[in-house]
Amino acid sequence: MSAPSREDVLAVLKTIDAPGGGDIVSAGLVRALSVDGGEARFVMEIAPNQATVMTPVRDAAETALSAMPGMVKATVLLTAHSDKAPPDLKPARATAAPTGPQSVPGVARIMAIASGKGGVGKSTLSANLAVALAAEGRRVGLLDADVYGPSQPRMLGVSGRPQSPDGKTILPLRNHGVTMMSMGLMTNEDQAVVWRGPMLMGALQQMMTQVQWGTLDVLIVDLPPGTGDVQMTLGQKYAVDGAVIVSTPQDVALIDARKGIDMFKQMGVPVVGMVENMSTHICSNCGHEEHIFGHGGVAKEAEKLGIPLLAEIPLHLSIRVAADGGAPVVASKPESPQAEAYRVLARKLVEMGHA
Secondary structure (H helix, E strand, C coil), rough: CCCCCCHHHHHHHHHCCCCCCCEEECCEEEEEEEEECCCCEEEEEEHHHCCCCHHEEEHHHHHHHHHHCCCCEEEEEEEECCCCCCCCCCCHHHHHCCCCCCCCCCCEEEEEEEECCCCCCHHHHHHHHHHHHCCCCCEEEECCCCCCCHHHHHHCCCCCCCCCCCCEEEEEECCEEEEEHHHHCCCCCCCCCCCCCCHHHHHHHHHHEECCCCECCEEEECHHHHHCCHHHHHHEEECCCCEEEECCCCHHHHHHHHHHHHHHHCCCCCCEEEEEEECCCEECCCEEEHHHHHHHHHHHHHHHHHEEEEEEEECCHHHHHHHHHHHHHHHHHHHHHHHHHHHHHHHHHCCCCCC
């Protein structure tokens, strides 16, 4: 007998009446629903004076869920929130909120991988760089912060929903020596994330501080393209040690890359250097080298801005095939010239003290 799905559980909960009319789902009383392996758990947030009224509703929901075929355990928690804050009995110094960017416990360095423009291969670079750093003996975490277009689960061959043993801490997944967390693991692959800025910022903060990263030498943050809420939240709230800007050589990509560099400059985040992606293409049949997107544009831009050019990554079919197959080229073809390009980048960042 198969375990009930999330949709099955919601269908049952819609049969439970809410005190004010309608059902508890449409009334917005069902929060933090988790359905996995025959176990269902959710929280009902209520006002402090509703405990007597809502306890029978909670019991009815637990009874209905427990009666479902394949259901092993059903847990419904009541939690009450008060708008009145408790009196502050501690000295102001002890209770003052932290000011300025904060570090993440256990994480030695935070490195952002950014681009002003989408489609320049930033996520592919992040995945291969993470695996390359792990191959160099570094303890590496990878946070896929591209909430609208999370791609790291596919690229690293990771699937399944992260577990939470206490309802607060999230256990990340791991593959190819990299500890990874992504919003793509929390949603269905075809499900769009339709969120405004505050929800994006909240999701980033949860993935930064509520994920059990363990002890890491470096946490790589794969940022979405542009200069929006996610980038601003990361730079303002967390102590980012450096940012790597990824661009293709063409002018339209470099225009947006300059904006990304200026954004980090305004936030006081040092730019470690630039990477020219899709730098050159060598025909697999005749060996002819062709610069499809131009060549040297990123090197000239880096020189003009006085920042290092860290690497020139080729455009090659094996990089794309490996990423789509769930094993970055550094892991699937470690002896290839394409993998070596990422390994050289990883060694350079280690030597520079950024990873």
